[in-house]
Amino acid sequence: MPRIVFVQPDGQPVEVEASVGTSVMQAAVHNNVRGIDADCGGCCSCATCHVYVEDAFAARLPAPDAMEDEMLTGTAAERRPTSRLGCQITITADLDGLTVRVPDRQI
Amino acid sequence: MDQDLVIVGGSYAAAQAIASARAAGHTAPIRLISAEPDLPYQRPPLSKGFLLGKVDAAALPIRPEAFYRDNGIDVLLGTEVTAIDRASRAVVTAAGERLRYGQLVLAVGSHPRLPPLPGIDLDGVMVLRTLADAVQLRDRLPAVAAAVVIGGGFIGLEVASVLAVLGKTVTVLEAEERLLGRGAGAPLAAHVAAVHRARGVDLRLRTMAARLVGEGGRVRSVVTRDGATLPADLVVVGIGVTPQTALAEAAGLACTGGIDVDAHGRTADPSIFAIGDCSWHPSPFARRSLRLESVQHALDQAKAAGATIAGRATPYDAVPWFWSDQYDVKLQMVGLTQGWNRHAVRGTAEGGRFSIFYWCDDRLIAIESVNRPAEHMMGRRLLACGARLSPAEAADEGFDLSSRVVRTGNSAPPASSSA
Numbered sequence: 159m160p161r162i163v164f165v166q167p168d169g170q171p172v173e174v175e176a177s178v179g180t181s182v183m184q185a186a187v188h189n190n191v192r193g194i195d196a197d198c199g200g201c202c203s204c205a206t207c208h209v210y211v212e213d214a215f216a217a218r219l220p221a222p223d224a225m226e227d228e229m230l231t232g233t234a235a236e237r238r239p240t241s242r243l244g245c246q247i248t249i250t251a252d253l254d255g256l257t258v259r260v261p262d263r264q265i
Numbered sequence: 266m267d268q269d270l271v272i273v274g275g276s277y278a279a280a281q282a283i284a285s286a287r288a289a290g291h292t293a294p295i296r297l298i299s300a301e302p303d304l305p306y307q308r309p310p311l312s313k314g315f316l317l318g319k320v321d322a323a324a325l326p327i328r329p330e331a332f333y334r335d336n337g338i339d340v341l342l343g344t345e346v347t348a349i350d351r352a353s354r355a356v357v358t359a360a361g362e363r364l365r366y367g368q369l370v371l372a373v374g375s376h377p378r379l380p381p382l383p384g385i386d387l388d389g390v391m392v393l394r395t396l397a398d399a400v401q402l403r404d405r406l407p408a409v410a411a412a413v414v415i416g417g418g419f420i421g422l423e424v425a426s427v428l429a430v431l432g433k434t435v436t437v438l439e440a441e442e443r444l445l446g447r448g449a450g451a452p453l454a455a456h457v458a459a460v461h462r463a464r465g466v467d468l469r470l471r472t473m474a475a476r477l478v479g480e481g482g483r484v485r486s487v488v489t490r491d492g493a494t495l496p497a498d499l500v501v502v503g504i505g506v507t508p509q510t511a512l513a514e515a516a517g518l519a520c521t522g523g524i525d526v527d528a529h530g531r532t533a534d535p536s537i538f539a540i541g542d543c544s545w546h547p548s549p550f551a552r553r554s555l556r557l558e559s560v561q562h563a564l565d566q567a568k569a570a571g572a573t574i575a576g577r578a579t580p581y582d583a584v585p586w587f588w589s590d591q592y593d594v595k596l597q598m599v600g601l602t603q604g605w606n607r608h609a610v611r612g613t614a615e616g617g618r619f620s621i622f623y624w625c626d627d628r629l630i631a632i633e634s635v636n637r638p639a640e641h642m643m644g645r646r647l648l649a650c651g652a653r654l655s656p657a658e659a660a661d662e663g664f665d666l667s668s669r670v671v672r673t674g675n676s677a678p679p680a681s682s683s684a
Contacts, residue, residue: 205642
């Protein structure tokens with residue numbers, strides 16, 4: 159299974175295994191990763207699964223769709239060019255090692 | 266003194282209260298008691314993606330098993346609490362077991378109302394609240410040709426949209442003159458009605474079911490009060506819920522429109538809290554007490570109560586927000602429309618992307634967005650800071666809404682925790 163690394167705001171990395179076809183948000187929730195709230199359960203309605211994708215991977219992900227792009231305007235922590243909603247990133251085999259930073263707050 | 270925290274419930278409020286109590290430093294034992302057989306799970310997908318087969322049961326738990334294990338939570342599933350013995354600080358289960366508590370959280374939710382109609386007990390007449398309800402409904406769908414949905418609220422309309430997408434013949438009966446009487450403003454309700462009609466849903470307003478007719482114990486049709494007979498091999502009832510107040514009432518706790526609590530989610534008994542769907546709570550935003558049925562409410566009130574339980578008294582003071590997905594229409598609502606007397610539309614209904622702003626006199630009280638997530642997110646900021654905005658400004662797409670957000674030093678809601 160692909161490995162996903164969540165880097166906490168204090169710099170501590172948490173590595174988890176994720177099933178292909180699930181989302182980065184689900185990987186975080188199922189592995190009890192702190193800092194990913196996922197209030198709406200993954201339907202792109204709450205913007206509480208905000209992550210910063212590490213540069214090396216950011217360009218390899220499909221671009222956010224219009225809905226995600228709009229929701230990202232309302233994230234609690236600063237929006238950056240690498241900001242994504244974890245619920246909208248689908249895990250694929252070639253994302254093994256995907257590294258995302260968890261912002262300091264989601265609401 | 267026994268400091269054990271006992272939480273009764275099976276969804277968002279229960280799971281969040283545990284997380285927030287632990288995050289705020291509550292180290293004493295915590296016991297979760299749920300009448301349902303599953304760990305606390307998400308209910309919103311049950312009327313949407315779950316029925317369509319896009320979300321499976323494995324994705325529903327709010328927190329994984331490891332969360333409860335790592336936090337030292339004693340989880341009792343399939344266990345119904347039948348009484349609270351306040352004098353000896355214990356809850357009594359259906360099996361007669363007495364479990365002592367230092368502090369008790371009632372996150373017991375609500376249950377769907379059923380109209381007292383002839384035939385309501387027929388096979389094929391269903392409500393949707395629990396995972397078990399949703400599994401039953403989903404498994405039945407392949408054999409359904411025609412369905413009648415009783416009630417034009419969010420649950421009924423979400424189910425109607427799933428049924429329509431699956432190609433079923435769908436009729437929605439709504440007793441009032443418009444949809445979403447409690448959940449949305451009339452202008453949004455009119456748009457939602459048009460969306461459903463465009464998808465072929467037979468939407469009948471000011472129409473009530475008179476009786477359900479069966480054959481061999483199975484529902485076959487619905488007869489309306491105006492005499493129409495609607496063939497139906499499935500009837501879904503979504504006419505609202507009743508808060509689960511029986512436990513609290515029997516224990517002598519006041520229940521006005523739910524279990525009465527203060528700003529911290531605490532009942533008149535200082536060791537008992539009530540949060541989520543079941544709580545009748547003061548809302549600084551609404552400037553009155555009310556009951557809310559939403560994920561946001563359950564989570565935010567649980568955060569406040571959890572922190573308070575851990576000794577960090579935290580008031581619950583969030584602006585309510587909600588969402589609903591029907592077809593490809595994303596509805597996002599913030600604030601409460603009750604009492605509005607002015608409104609403005611930003612964008613156009615014809616374009617399918619717009620927001621409706623509502624005022625009570627000069628006070629902006631709600632924003633409902635259709636496929637406009639950015640305006641919804643902006644709306645949350647506007648309402649949280651009590652922004653002043655005129656209808657003309659709201660309707661002008663060239664007007665920068667963010668210019669009206671008042672920055673305060675501390676805009677974070679109480680006791681936010683991501684534990």
